[in-house]
Amino acid sequence: MSITIGVDIGGSHISSAAINGNDFVIIPQTYFSGPVDSKASKEVIIKKWAEIINQTIVAVHKHSEYSSNDKIGIAFSMPGPFQYESGIAMFEGNDKYESLYNVCVSEELIKYLSTKNVSFRFLNDASCFGVGGCLGENTLEANKVIAITLGTGFGAAFLDDKLPVTQGDNVPHNGCLWDKTFKDDIADSYFSTRWFLNEYEKITGKKLTDGVKEIASIENFSTAKIFDDFANNLSEFLIPFIKDFDADVLIIGGNIAKSHRLFLSKLKDNLKNNNLDLAISIVENTEQTSILGSSYLYNEVFWERIKTELPYF
Template identity: 50%
Template sequence: MAFVIGVDIGGSHISSAVIDQTSNQIVENTYFSGYVNNKESKEEIYRQWSEIINKTLSVKLNQEVKGIGIAMPGPFQYKTGVAMFEKNDKYEALYGTCVQSELKEFLNKKDLPIRFLNDASSFGVGSTVINNNSQENIVAITLGTGFGATFLSHQIPVTDQDNVPKEGCLWDKEFRDGIADDYFSTRWFLKRFEFHTGEKMAGVKEIALQDNRVCKRVFEEFADNLSMFLYPYLEKFNTDLLIIGGNIAKADEYFLDQVINNWKVKDFNIPVIVIKNTEKSIIIGASFLFNESFWSEVKDKLPEL
């Protein structure tokens, strides 16, 4: 049995838990989460992050924790632990700082090694671990505040092959009048619903609850866009399985059937799994950085940004 702390850092939150690597499950009473103000000073951001991680560290366990795996959004130098947040409206006070070394100064246990993985990659890895998916080629996407994606081959993130986009990312790829992140995120839903109705909504859940003609129209448009955008990337990667997570995935009943049907017309049939507890997958995926066979495969391939 081995214990590792998995951490999910988002744009405005942090979650932390101890993972039993034998079962790849969260250890009871070790999960904590909290809000983070990403516009604060460097010291305050570290303080807010460490407050949650230290709660997890403070739980008495029957054995020592061997490390901390952190799922971190980009841009970030995952090999060196240096933050590159600039002009992206979050954590900009950390730009150019080594999170790997500076965060340790705020932790109750300063000697634990810290490793980093992209948050979308963590979601994909964690989802395959939880569901014991052995398919050769898996694509995992997160639909929420932003659009995340990872390409996996036997659970290993693929970032430098000809059959995947640069760095294995999709959010920045051109689509229609902008980039994919403009179309496959919460803000697109809010803008489109307001465009059709003049009404402002708080989130995708509130739009789905309308359950009216405009709601149906917005979700249909989203489904057509998503199926059109993903198709060439999934086909080129010879994808065996698509995994979808994020808050928008909780409304999959409004768009997923249409996505699948659009692909069937192209004679493209691919199984799709929806993960409703995205955070759990991310935390477990981050902790998997201390699975030594996995680490030996990815440590020299981690993207720099």
């Protein structure tokens, strides 16, 4: 029997869990998470990743029917830039994990894992979130899905029947949105935590440090205006992409999504006013959803469809 472990790599954390492949839910007591210093040395980062994954390996043998002789498939939800087919990190000039530049993650990681009977597969983190949003408890009756994550950065994925689409006339280049032009800058500057902090300081003259959660807790005219402006900007930016892709569903995750009560209604109204009546699904646990999505790489039918088209960025 094979075991699948999904791993979500964030800018400052790693999360790991074993997945039940029959119904795509996390096996109880196998989820572990921990902080990672993304500016540390290669050895420190890889050892920390292995530490968390090893906790899941021990737990899955303890709390499930799997034995220590079963092969383990480890699937990564990995941010770019990354060579997803070869497993080589290309982090450079983006202020995170730069010590892993040109490092083959699977070759280094296996040195520190508690078992060597493993295989590795990798997919972009935004794509994993999108796939995970269509699985398990989040199962959606939709063919075409746009998934976005709103947090320290702006992630996006376009999926057709769960398959990430990165090229074609109906999707932006590489299936990414963060680097696309919006107003006087790029989208990442408008749909991330720093935009909220900058807007709050601009309106009130005060600096906040606890992100969007802190702004959401204040609830006055100034913060209401910030969330309204955010909803207006987001709808204005997304509408052309939604129309081009003919999306059925928009999935929204990331820390900013936890404050959806302050912007979702406005966003829906704006989309309807542009004759777009697509469903919107809010996912509050982005990490676990990404873990589920990564585990789908060990669905062999899905893997056969995607492995020759893994993005190289």
